[in-house]
Amino acid sequence: MPIPKIHPESRGQRHSLLIHCLQALLSLTILIAALLAHRAHAIETVHFTGDKVSLLPLLEFVSERNGETLDEILVRPEEDWHHRQNINNNLGQTSQPVWARVRLAGVSEAFGQPIVRLNYPHHDYVDFYLFERGRMIRHFSAGDQLPFDSRPIDQRTFWFPLDDASADEQEIYIRISTPGPLLMPLDLMSYKEAAEEEKLLYLWAGAFLGIIAIMALYNLFLYFSLTESSYILYVLYLLSAGVMQATMFGFGEQYFWGDRPGVNNQVIAFLAPFVQLTAMAFVLKFIDLKNFGSVLDRSVAYLMLFTLIVMSIASFTVPYSLIVKLGHSIALFGVVCALYIGIKGWVMGMKSARLFTIAWFAHLVFIGWYLLDMTGKIPATELGNHAFAIGFIAELSLLSIAFADKMNQEKELRINSQTKLLDMQVAMNQELDNKVKERTSALEKANRRLEELSVTDGLTKLFxxxxxxxxxxxxxxxxxxxxHPISVMMVDIDFFKKLNDNYGHAFGDLCLVRAAQLIRKVVTMPGAFAARYGGEEFVVVLPKTTEERAAQVGEILRSAFEKTTVTQGNQSKNMTISIGVACTIPSQPGLEEKLLSVADACLYQSKENGRNQVTRSEQLDEAG
Ligand SMILES: Nc1nc2c(ncn2[C@@H]2O[C@H](COP(=O)(O)OP(=O)(O)OP(=O)(O)O)[C@@H](O)[C@H]2O)c(=O)[nH]1
Structure with missing residues (x-):
């Protein structure tokens, strides 16, 4: 604002010296007072020497009343202008546009294209006026409610060139109208330095967004291979948070929707609750709230989810300023909720909840640092400027580790239960196998028994x-x-009918049993076997045995019978037997019946000859 000039009055009339002196004294006093008064309200002057100067501490502010014009602002009384009350960068939210002014000195092209940079990309309307010697020489209109092209320099934040400056001093007036927080990080600097800083920011932002993109891709891949829904929720969270951050950096306005004024606010209003929504949904799924949370926990969590859904939808209709205010409180509540859920899971011994809680805590610490840095509560540093992004990356990394850890645990559980199932199956198979073996052996035993029964005689146990x-x-x-020679011996108990008749059938049976025992006892040659041929008649086969040897065995047998007394109760009896022996070296197979009939004939001969004797086929031939 031009400094008002004050002219001492001079009427040129002659007065007394005293009056002149008094007048002069009075005028001097008024002049000094005016100068002092002016000094009290003078615009702060910033001397530019080429190095970046932060203008914020030197700015004077005034709130616009009912659509005041620039001219009206210029004539506002000096006492209306004031410096900030505190050192915050953030001037809070205000419904009225705010004007700021400052005087610059020493601005020269010699310092390499000096600019004034408003390093915050989200104000709706920013008007920049440059005055020189009380005359406006430049006016720029920018803001995200105006097309991106309207900016004097194509940058994501607002850069105003001072290249028209020619006098020693300029005054700048800036009008900001915005529904969001009124941030005024205003700097006087060279274009070169601003471009250098911007490069650094692109490096930060590139790394930050790159990490998010890689993590999103990786988790998307995991989702497709494992079809576990927490992965897709995590991917949604990563993507929405990534887009939100890119928008907050100002890239959306710069590269995507710069030609559509107003879209930027819309995107932020929608994404702010949506990021929280995906985060909440992920947290609930990750911690498995429905299994360990109390009814109250669940109610609060689902109410929160519901609120976020409503907010996301409402963001299309509710004013941006309201969404921003609501969003801050809901976000804070959401972070606290997630922290509470994490701590509870930790206390209840959930291993992955530990990492999860640390992740959210790290997030909170970095947000706190960022807010303290931004509001000037702690000295501003380059790291502090990016604390929000660092916190976010730290949180995402820890969450990824927690996520992998949880998945590993679930995998271990799955493998354990699979192993248990497999063990059970093996044990069951073993049991089944044993049972089958048991049954098979029982069956084999029964079969053997059946076979025995089918080949043995029930009474004598001979074949x-x-x-x-x-x-x-x-x-x-x-x-x-x-x-080889094969011999056959036909054995018949003598007068068995009479024995039966005299001693009874039961005693007769006993005699048959004893007879079989005697045969078994005597016929022990390898390969020999005896069978019950009929009633009281037995047959003995002696392979590889000559007739002479067979007759000897027959004689031993006959003698054994003769000497043996069968006793039952008070009954006792000595049996005699008649034996017929035949032998042959077969001249052709299938003539076994013939050998038998020869032996039978010999037996008949023994009976004929008086019983209790052995007849060989040789004797038969002789007799015949
Ligand atoms: N106790 C008993 N007797 C039997 C059995 N099988 C056959 N017998 C009897 O054996 C007798 C055989 O009699 P016979 O064929 O006339 O012969 P035998 O009386 O011994 O006279 P020889 O042979 O000429 O000395 C019959 O009375 C049959 O009933 C049996 O399993 N148990």
């Missing part, structure tokens, strides 16, 4: 006739093949 016929044929054939 039965059926079995004899079968086996005798085989032996005969074998003897034919080997051309």
């Amino acid at each position: 039965n006739r059926r079995y004899f016929d079968q086996v005798f044929r085989d032996h005969y054939e074998q003897s034919y093949k080997d051309q």
Whole structure:
């Protein structure tokens, strides 16, 4: 604002010296007072020497009243202008546009294209006026409610060139109208330095967004291979948070929707609750709240989810300023909720909840640092400027580790239960196997028994006739093949009918049993076997045995019978037997019946000759 000039009055009339002196004194006093008064309200002057100067501490502010014009602002009384009350960068939210002014000195092209930079990309309207010697020489209109092209320099934040400056001093007036927080990080600097800083920021932002993109891709891949829904929720959270951060950096306005004024606010209003929504949904799924949370926990969590859904939808209709205010409180509440859930899971011994809690805590610490840095509560540093992004990356990294840890635990559980299941299956198979073996052996035993029964005679336990016929044929054939002699002995108890009649049938049975025992006892040669041929008649087959040897065995047997007394109760009896022995070296197979009939004939001969004797086929021939 031009400094008002004050002219001492001079009327040129002659007065007394005293009056002149008094007048001069009074005028001097008024002049000094005016100068002092002016000095009290003078615009702060910033001397530019080429180095970056932060203008914020030197700015004077005034709130616009009912659509005041620039001219009206210029004539506002000096006492309306004031410096900030505190050192915060953030001037809070205000419904009225705010004007700021400052005087610059020493601005020269010699310092390399000096600019004034408003390093915050989200104000709706920013008007920049440059005055020189009380005359406006430049006016720029920018802001995210105006097309991106309207900016004097194409940058994501607002850069105003001072290249028209020619006088020693300029005054700048800036009008900001915005529904969001009124941040005024205003700097006087060279274009070169601003471009250098911007490069550094691009490096930060590139690394930050790159990490998010890689993590999102990686988790998307995991989702497709494992089809576990927490992965897709995490991917949604990463993507929405990434887009939100890119928008907050100002890249959306710069590269995507700069030609559509107003979209930027819309995107922020929608994404702010949506990021929280995906984060909440992920947290609930990750911690498995429905299994360990109390009814109150669940109610609060689902109410929160519901609120966020409503907010995301409402962001299309509710004013941006309201969404921003609501968003801050809900976000804070959401972070606290997630921290509470994490701590509870930790206390209840959930291993992955520990990492999860540390992740959220790290997030909170960095947000705190960022807010303290931004509001000037602690000295501003380059690291502090990016504390929010660092916190976010730290949180995402820890969450990823927690996530992997949880998945590992679940995998271990799955493998354990699979192993248990497999063990159970093996044990069951083993049991089944044992049972089958048991049953098979029982069956085999029964079969053997059945076979025994089918081949043995029930009373004497010698082989039965059926079995004899079968086996005798085989032996005969074998003897034919080997051309060895085979002998047959027919044994018949003498007068058995009489024995039955005299001693009873039961005693007769006992005699048959004793007879079988005697035969078994005497006929012990390898390969020999005896069978019950009929009633009281037995047959003995002696392979590889000559007739002479067979007759000797017959004699031993006959003698054994003679000497043996069968006793039952008070009954006792000595049996005699008649034996017929025949032998042959088979000249052809299948003639076994013939050998039998010869032996039978010999037996008949023994009976004829008076019983209790052995007759050989040789004797038969002699007799015949
Ligand atoms: N106790 C008993 N007797 C039997 C059995 N099988 C056959 N017998 C009897 O044996 C007797 C055989 O009699 P016979 O064929 O006339 O012969 P035998 O009386 O011994 O006269 P020889 O042979 O000429 O000395 C019959 O009375 C049959 O009932 C049996 O399993 N148990």
